[in-house]
Amino acid sequence: MKKQLTIGVSGINAVDNPGPGIGVARSLREAEDLDVRIIGLSYDAMEPGIYMDWVVDDAFLLPYPSAGHDAYRERLSYVREKTGMDFIIPTLDTEMPFYMKYHRELAAQGIGTFVPTPEQYRLRGKDRLGELAKALDLQLPRTEVVSSLADLERAVDDIGTPVMVKGAFYKAYKAYTGKEAVSHYNRLVAEWGYPIIVQEMVKGDELNVVAVGDGEGSSLGRVAVKKMWITELGKIWTGVTIQHPAMLRATDRFMEQYRWRGPMELECMVDGDTVYLVEINPRFPAWTYLSTGVGVNLPARMVRLALGLPDPQGASHHYDAGKLFVRYTYELVTDMDRFQQMITTGERGDTP
Amino acid sequence: MQRLRSLALNPDGFAFDPTTGESFTLNATGLAVVEALREGLTAEQLTARLVERFEVSPLDASRDLDDFLDHLRSFRLL
Numbered sequence: 422m423k424k425q426l427t428i429g430v431s432g433i434n435a436v437d438n439p440g441p442g443i444g445v446a447r448s449l450r451e452a453e454d455l456d457v458r459i460i461g462l463s464y465d466a467m468e469p470g471i472y473m474d475w476v477v478d479d480a481f482l483l484p485y486p487s488a489g490h491d492a493y494r495e496r497l498s499y500v501r502e503k504t505g506m507d508f509i510i511p512t513l514d515t516e517m518p519f520y521m522k523y524h525r526e527l528a529a530q531g532i533g534t535f536v537p538t539p540e541q542y543r544l545r546g547k548d549r550l551g552e553l554a555k556a557l558d559l560q561l562p563r564t565e566v567v568s569s570l571a572d573l574e575r576a577v578d579d580i581g582t583p584v585m586v587k588g589a590f591y592k593a594y595k596a597y598t599g600k601e602a603v604s605h606y607n608r609l610v611a612e613w614g615y616p617i618i619v620q621e622m623v624k625g626d627e628l629n630v631v632a633v634g635d636g637e638g639s640s641l642g643r644v645a646v647k648k649m650w651i652t653e654l655g656k657i658w659t660g661v662t663i664q665h666p667a668m669l670r671a672t673d674r675f676m677e678q679y680r681w682r683g684p685m686e687l688e689c690m691v692d693g694d695t696v697y698l699v700e701i702n703p704r705f706p707a708w709t710y711l712s713t714g715v716g717v718n719l720p721a722r723m724v725r726l727a728l729g730l731p732d733p734q735g736a737s738h739h740y741d742a743g744k745l746f747v748r749y750t751y752e753l754v755t756d757m758d759r760f761q762q763m764i765t766t767g768e769r770g771d772t773p
Numbered sequence: 774m775q776r777l778r779s780l781a782l783n784p785d786g787f788a789f790d791p792t793t794g795e796s797f798t799l800n801a802t803g804l805a806v807v808e809a810l811r812e813g814l815t816a817e818q819l820t821a822r823l824v825e826r827f828e829v830s831p832l833d834a835s836r837d838l839d840d841f842l843d844h845l846r847s848f849r850l851l
Contacts, residue, residue, distance in 0.1 A: 626793065626794065626795075628793075628794070646794075647793065647794025647795075649794070660794075661789075661794045661796075662794075663791055663792060663793060663794040664791050664792060665792050665793065665794075666792070691793065693849055694849075742781075742789075742791030742792075742794075743781055743789050743791055
């Protein structure tokens with residue numbers, strides 16, 4: 422009989438700027454050899470995943486990691502005690518520093534994780550893109566990392582408008598004038614702090630790759646997508662799988678050179694034969710379910726590797742190009758009790 | 774030519790490039806030209822095929838072919 426695995430997944434905010442959690446949770450549920458119970462780790466009682474009980478079994482509210490690591494650890498200990506949570510897949514950038522720092526302590530409590538080392542995480546940071554692009558044999562749009570308004574103005578002058586103004590963790594805005602760049606800069610600093618990245622705007626198609634590194638220099642699989650339709654926030658709504666040799670090669674090179682451990686997303690802009698590196702995210706992307714849909718179930722492969730379980734699919738990297746990914750909206754109606762329960766007790770579910 | 778060869782073509786003229794994810798719609802003439810190029814026909818053979826299949830003059834066929842090849846080049850398919 423299969424042992425049931427209780428897996429915590431964050432990022433269950435399936436909204437217009439969706440977190441990756443629901444796609445990750447669905448992938449785990451669809452792995453036939455795994456018997457999983459999904460614990461949704463959320464930050465707001467209105468995250469839709471809390472109410473999607475066909476995907477998420479139990480849900481708990483967590484304090485923000487930025488509010489203090491002690492409170493966060495205590496809350497995870499409580500969830501572990503309550504549910505027997507064996508493993509956590511953090512899917513949000515802001516959670517990564519916590520999990521990288523405390524993965525040993527969590528393991529001692531019986532909570533497994535599979536995350537990069539702090540050094541790996543730093544090497545792919547937005548302020549190190551120049552080195553990264555060189556190592557991966559990709560081009561980099563002209564980029565400057567700034568930490569003051571004077572630096573920003575100089576960078577915009579050097580690069581020339583239009584430019585992209587990007588936060589250290591999240592969000593990127595187009596600026597067509599210096600004034601606009603200053604406004605975006607102030608907004609990003611207030612929300613995410615320093616540094617801010619100013620980047621030349623390059624034209625081309627947005628092509629991305631999702632992969633999981635085994636920490637030994639190889640990947641457990643990788644799938645590339647072309648974004649065909651995006652929302653105003655730049656999030657993929659329709660996409661198609663592709664086999665882009667330069668991007669897949671860059672992913673393999675990243676795994677070899679950085680011995681990456683855990684999920685990652687390579688983001689590029691491709692103009693003809695020129696492939697520009699945009700960034701590498703240290704987590705699953707929100708479109709992760711596409712990889713599962715084409716037979717490369719990366720969340721399940723990662724859990725098996727981390728927990729030492731056999732992989733029934735072998736290590737096949739094969740997938741077909743030309744498979745369409747279509748996101749859609751859906752509504753559910755449920756009792757107010759669930760919302761009240763989340764607000765008053767911070768949890769929802771069947772675990773006694 | 775490598776990209777042209779790797780296109781996934783369906784009989785209705787829908788072409789998908791598995792490397793870049795781009796897709797194209799071809800009319801019957803365009804589809805005939807792409808298929809012929811993939812077979813390795815020369816420009817003369819291709820013009821002759823168009824004349825035969827679409828009942829046009831050699832001059833029209835040749836001119837349309839040049840125009841279409843320019844399109845393919847602009848999409849970096851040739």
